[in-house]
Amino acid sequence: xxxxxxxxxxxxxxxxxxxxxxxxxxxxxxxxxxxxxxxxxxxxxxxxxxxxxxxxxxxxxxxxxxxxxxxxxxxxxxxxxxxxxxxxxxxxxxxxxxxxxxxxxxxxxxxxxxxxxxxxx
Numbered sequence: 001x002x003x004x005x006x007x008x009x010x011x012x013x014x015x016x017x018x019x020x021x022x023x024x025x026x027x028x029x030x031x032x033x034x035x036x037x038x039x040x041x042x043x044x045x046x047x048x049x050x051x052x053x054x055x056x057x058x059x060x061x062x063x064x065x066x067x068x069x070x071x072x073x074x075x076x077x078x079x080x081x082x083x084x085x086x087x088x089x090x091x092x093x094x095x096x097x098x099x100x101x102x103x104x105x106x107x108x109x110x111x112x113x114x115x116x117x118x119x120x121x
Contacts, residue, residue: 009090009093012044013061015038015044016044016053017082018037024081025080026080027080030044031043060083061083062082065081101115
């Protein structure tokens with residue numbers, strides 16, 4: 001069952017979608033990418049991460065495929081990737097957040113130029 005693209009994702013869901021936007025990852029890889037991209041401010045514990053992944057699989061935002069490094073490797077990791085609706089939901093969330101940031105800037109709550117220049121440093 002796909003989620004309506006107009007509803008906002010929770011921060012954990014959005015962080016997971018962002019972590020998977022450029023390539024499929026296994027659970028630990030998702031947690032590492034979320035921590036890296038947030039400069040260490042967001043850390044997803046296993047319960048939070050895998051609970052969110054389960055809900056996102058059920059909602060049709062993610063797809064799963066089993067893979068292993070070698071055919072005889074008994075350890076198998078599930079890799080996750082964005083589904084078409086997951087990519088659409090991430091794009092919609094990013095657009096909505098960008099709109100909110102622009103509004104905050106026009107209301108004097110945020111210096112958008114300063115924020116943008118920090119990203120270039």
